[in-house]
Amino acid sequence: MIEQRELPEIFESFSDARKQGFMAMKNLKEQGKGVVGTFCTYVPVELFLAVGLVPVGLCSTSDETIGEAEKVLPRNLCPLIKASYGFAAADKCPYMYFSDLVVGETTCDGKTKMYELLGKIKDVHVMDLPHNQDRPASRAIWMEEIKRLKNRVEEKFGVTITVEKLHQAIRERNRERALLKKVYELSVMSPAPLSGLQQLQILFGAQFKFDHEKKVQELEETISRITEEYQNGRHPIPAAAKRIIVTGCPIGGVTEKFTRVIEESGAVVVAYENCTGAKQFDRQIDESADPYDALCDYYLNIGCSVMSPNPNRLELLGRLCDQFKADGVLEMVLQSCHTYAIESYTIGEFLKTRSIPFMSLETDYSSGDTEQLKTRISAFIEML
Amino acid sequence: MDGEAEYVIGIDCGSTLCKGVLLNRHGVAAFSLQPTGWNLQESAARVLANLRGNAADIAPNTADNDMVGNMPIIATGYGRDMATEKTKAVTEISAHARGAEYLMPGVRTVIDIGGQDCKVIAVENGRVLSFQMNDKCAAGTGRFVQMVLERFNADINLMDTLLAAEKIIQLNSTCAVFAESEIIGLLAKGYSREEIVGGVALSMAVKISSLSARVGLRPPVVLTGGLAESSGIRKALSQVLKVEVQFLPQGIYAGAIGAACIGGF
Ligand code: SF4
């Protein structure tokens, strides 16, 4: 069992960020700042940052409002979609509440149709995401959608997004991405200097810190403190712990249970390929190109299972397996998520060619299946 | 394990039965079996007390209090964490794989039908290669079979006689709860209990074949768990899976034996 031992104090500020962020956001609103809520990694948040708007992830990673959502949505739907809608319908998420505009995207069918209903409650703008990355027509559509979002933002908030400001926003975000990548790359070291749960809490929590300069500073401090303590001989993770990479649907909030179970079984999560991890921070946006071209290429190439084909996920996962010397890969698929569930086979076959053990597990936002996850995950770790 | 222990205890705390073995270098020295009842901890403790008593009897020379008191205890099964006295806990998946290898060296596939789940495990040299498990619904579990037998006032020993029937019927329900009402309907239509029990065994085999499709079945295939003794179930499985499911003597203790092996031998 990996003990979740204390990290430097500064870490607390991340594990608690989502809650603390409520107050910070309230203050921002009172200062007259506009807020844009998003659900997905494909949304080019630089467009908001460029004009001082505050983007926030409406991650909805709790089962609190699923009951509310099921009054309208079908039961056998991905819990992420139900929770996202439920938080708006029940008016329970302060971030949703504070969002002046919600930007959705046609990633999967469930979300696409949910946004229609969400549009009755909030001001929703939906981006039409193509599901292919190499046809010129797909790129053209995405470029048009980015421009359409720009116009919508300018109109809604009465601002002008200049190329100069956009460049600036890209640089800022790149810096943040690079730092978050540095955070997870700490676990390239063996034994890992922090548990996967702690890593997740930093990566997940960072999105709820809205002051760029302060966030950058805190991240730098966190990295240097962890490194320093590690060099001073503080090795909280046993060297024998098997090194696991987690892939699949977005993870965080209630689905932290997935990581908890892995680490309670004695292994350590060294990297997340998911949206909360490498999928979001691995690459940089080209700072030398025209900002719209740069945004278009960067975002369209995210390796999510909604893309067909989806070679970029395999490329990233393979690279992470080498870089982190993974002993095994575990995939978390949310119930009723067809794209990830189907792609699971491809992932398994891909990892077979590299002789890396793989298992995919389905879960939802309840805690009822913890024991079932535990038996499977422990057995997986025992077989490594 | 330090390799010095003379005896190792493996204990498999299942949902219906708690099984334990006392293992030493030469083989299994004692078995113990207790119904789980509602108190898992207690039945585990009873099995443990039995085996300790056996150890003291069998090896009077070495069986000083120290040895008996310090035997490593490896727990497995769904109640493994509830067994208070244990050196280590392992999942039933690893345990069944290892135990089956001990009982039949060279085994490649283990089908374990437990009280509340069933699994198909691909094994090589006693190690798990991959596995599939159903624990989300009762159909395909020992509990389902037990429920049907209870309805007919038959016990497990009678099952093979019931399963000898030539004519069996197909159950349509894939869920144990619906299957029960379907069975009542079939009885009302005048079907015999032999035909119906046969149908239950068949539907269970179909459930298991859908699990095994993802693991791949490589012979030799054995059946472990509470129904390991039943030739009727094995026959139904062999028919549906189109591969001979072999009899594994002491297969009901495979989990406990595997746990003990993982602990020391
Ligand atoms: S997994 Fe795909 S759809 Fe979900 S947030 Fe990430 S990129 Fe968007």
Ligand code: SF4
């Ligand atoms: S997890 Fe899957 S089903 Fe749920 S929103 Fe993401 S892509 Fe859609």
